[in-house]
Amino acid sequence: METSDTRRAVETAGAAASALGLEVDDAVVIHDSDRIAMRLVPCDVLVRVAPSAHRADFAFEVEVARRLAEVDGPVAELDPRVDPRVHLRDDFVLSFWTYYEPVGAEIAPADYADALMRHHAALRKVDLKAPHVTERIAGALSEVSDREQTPELSGPDRELLSSTLRSVSAAISGGEAGEQLLHGEPHPGNLLNTRRGPLFVDLATCCVGPIEFDLAHAPEDVDEHYPEADHDLIHQCRAVMWALFSTWRWRRDDQFPDRHHWRAEGLNRVRVALDRRGPDRA
Missing domain, CATH: 3.30.200.20 (Phosphorylase Kinase; domain 1)
Structure with missing residues (x-):
């Protein structure tokens, strides 16, 4: 503000x-x-x-x-x-x-995965209407396409975000992966290390989609401790996660701290994530 x-x-x-x-x-x-x-x-x-x-x-x-x-x-x-x-x-x-007094120690990957698995198990017990993750992607795609909303986004970068959002949305909506309620953005900033153990915050991003979308927000070594995760889908979701993040940073009225740094860094991370998907992916 x-x-x-x-x-x-x-x-x-x-x-x-x-x-x-x-x-x-x-x-x-x-x-x-x-x-x-x-x-x-x-x-x-x-x-x-x-x-x-x-x-x-x-x-x-x-x-x-x-x-x-x-x-x-x-x-x-x-x-x-x-x-x-x-x-x-x-x-x-x-x-x-x-208010939870934070504990200084970094959350180990295995503990992070355990917290996320318990969170997903709890979400499966909840009867709650939430938007599908592809609705969030569609909203971002609309903003990328609207030059009034993202006036400073260059043509090549606009195409990068647009193509990434479209291709990965199609992969996620293909119906092959199981879906459930998700946190939506369980990145390290939204997982507190407390005396009660790891606790998730910022729950307004709850949505429906594959668990791999949540795992894409966690540190990369966390998914190794999450059984039955589709690692190829995680790479695709990581690309769209950074595309979403980048789109929000390029919005005209975005107020994210140090947004000029994160505009460039977000686009770089989209490119890295796309490279990790492999040459056979569009």
């Missing part, structure tokens, strides 16, 4: 928490892009805040978290002191989460 919006969001979060009976002396911003995550102290609650246009996404994430908590999924939980719903205040939507 812009600096002024961030300041307003922090003030709104503090006021909303105080109105709910939580003690707030200070706020520590943990993440700031199109939405903000902050830790309020001394009540020790994590608050996610965004403009009211994100209300549907926030409501979906709260529902996913609530359902997964009921089946003991390895996910961060909503704060039990606050009603498990989206809260509205001023022009913002807010959700209140348990």
Whole structure:
């Protein structure tokens, strides 16, 4: 968010928490892009805040978290002191989460795979309507095709993203791989190492697709510890994952930190992922 919006969001979060009976002396911003995550102290609650246009996404994430908590999924939980719903205040939507003190050790590949397998098992127990991953790809393809949405994207790079999104979407929608509810973006930034063990966060990206789409977001050595994963499909999904990431960085109104670096780096990683698919792939 812009600096002024961030300041307003922090003030709104503090006021909303105080109105709910939580003690707030200070706020520590943990993440700031199109939405903000902050830790309020001394009540020790994590608050996610965004403009009211994100209300549907926030409501979906709260529902996913609530359902997964009921089946003991390895996910961060909503704060039990606050009603498990989206809260509205001023022009913002807010959700209140348990704050987990991070553990410094890096999550080992086997433990990462175990957390993802348990997460997938919990998701299979949840009856929840979610978009198919190909809908997300179609949305990105629409933005790549719209020069008003991605005005600074060059012709060759636009073609690279477009062809990657089309070809891999066709491979994923072919119906050969089994499908289920997924996290959607279980990259290392969305897996916390806590005293309770690894816990997934940022659940608004939940979608339907093959487990390989989730594995494509994890470090590359994680899939070796996930039985029966299709490694060829993982390589294809990794290419489309970086194509999605790159598309979002080229959006006119993207607010991702250091986005100029990640615009170039994202395109490079698309090329690397495509090379790893092998010469027989289009």
